Amino acid sequence: MSGSRPLPEPTPETQHFWDGTRAGELRLQRCDDCAHVYFPPRPFCPACASRSVSVFAASGRARLDSYVINHRPHPAFEGHYAIALVELEEGPRMMSNIVSCEQTPEALVLDMPLEVTFEPQNDSITLPLFRPAAEGSKT
Amino acid sequence: MTRYDKQVAIVGAAETTELGVIPDMSQLQLHADAALNALADAGLKPSDIDGVATAGESPTTIAHYLGITPNWVDGTAVGGCSFMIHVRHAVAALLTGQCHTVLITHGESGKSGIGRGRGRGNATSLQGQFEAPFGVVGPPTMFTLPVLRYMKRYGLTHEQLAMVAVVQRQWAGMNPRASKREPITVEDVLSSRMIAYPFHLLECCLVTDGGGALILTTADRAGDFPQPPVYVWGTGESVETPMVSQMADLTSSRAFAVAGPRAMSDAGISHSDVDHLMIYDAFAHLPIYGLEDLGFCGRGEAGAFIEEGHTAPGGELPLNTNGGGLSYMHSGMYGMYALQESVRQLRGTAPAQVEGAEVSVCLGVGGMFGASGCVVMGSQPKA
Structure with a gap:
């Protein structure tokens, strides 16, 4: 990293997510009424509108859904880098980056198994990134 | 009635x-x-x-x-x-x-x-929290994100994606007001500078x-x-999501699929009634998504449809006849120029005039597959 990324400013509705990444957990929400699992965070279920929802720690397992490899400069990245969409084992999709992996079409194969890793940016914000799943990990 | x-x-x-x-x-x-x-x-x-x-x-x-x-x-x-x-x-x-x-x-x-305000990103917004930290730098790194999934699911090739730009340049070549008019080939597109893999410069709109x-x-x-x-x-309209990462299906625009068919049923037309089509092309994959979400092509078929020349000059479904955002112009919110071309075609005054054009469908996108509006127009009052 040669510069800083634009960092999120949590809101009351998302604070639990960012507290989670700082604590090494990828926190999702599940509806207590219809069991729908969703992201990004909000204090109600987007499937059935119930306000009865619970936060839980996701497995951190995911697969590579789609991506682009950006060739234009970004102050926080060196060289070409992938912006990825990952589908979590629990269902929701999120944007992230793939680390510990060459940023090439040959290395970044759609549907490859991934696992979350956490990268602190400062005292309050830690970003969830993903890396190729370790051999033998359950994905 | x-x-x-x-x-x-x-x-x-x-x-x-x-x-x-x-x-x-x-x-x-x-x-x-x-x-x-x-x-x-x-x-x-x-x-x-x-x-x-x-x-x-x-x-x-x-x-x-x-x-x-x-x-x-x-x-x-x-x-x-x-x-x-x-x-x-x-x-x-x-x-x-x-x-x-x-x-x-x-x-x-x-x-x-x-005289253009530069809006600062809002770090508390959903995009600010859950997309901006991961290195997105404008539409070329967001609008483009779904397409690898489309390519894997349906077998769309890099050459077919490039062909979208080639065909639109054919239309632009007939339009004196188009920004880019020189003919290009698939090889030209694929050898142009990479912007965000798999998108090359010539697969991205003008600025x-x-x-x-x-x-x-x-x-x-x-x-x-x-x-x-x-x-x-x-007419039809819809919105889906402010975050491209949260599209329900990376291979289809829900907003297209709501706004487009609504406009066509509102107009009382079927696909065979359409003489002229505009699909907002900020990037080369948009006409492919639009053709399928409007129902002109089955799922996964639009790349081959364009490659076979059906939307090119002389084809049965003239598409983006001004050259589109890829070759005519693109100031950022291109929808107005697509509407203008539909009006010109139905007035009979377009530089690349489609002979006898009586019904035009004009499909727009907003944000990164975030919204859509569609207008069906006719040269005569609706029956």
């Missing part, structure tokens, strides 16, 4: 005097230049306008700047398809008598950045300055204007 006794017609349409690089004009003046050209096209004065719709600037600013006292305004701003949605809202306002003559304006100093404006009124007055009226047969 339709739901309305009356219909609405487009009686004035024009773009800015210049298109491309316009360093001596602010964004606000681009709105005004297009508006004045549209007023002249319709033989009207600003005082004849009682409804104002715009995006990119406030309708308050536009009305004040042009000296209009409206009793109806619409500031719907959901990206480049806002102008299609303004048409839809104007139809409702005109048919219920809320106003009588609507002006829709667009102007954007997309290349030169003159230019310009504007456009439309004037709408009820069809009973349409004969009072100097230009042949273009009738609004049907």
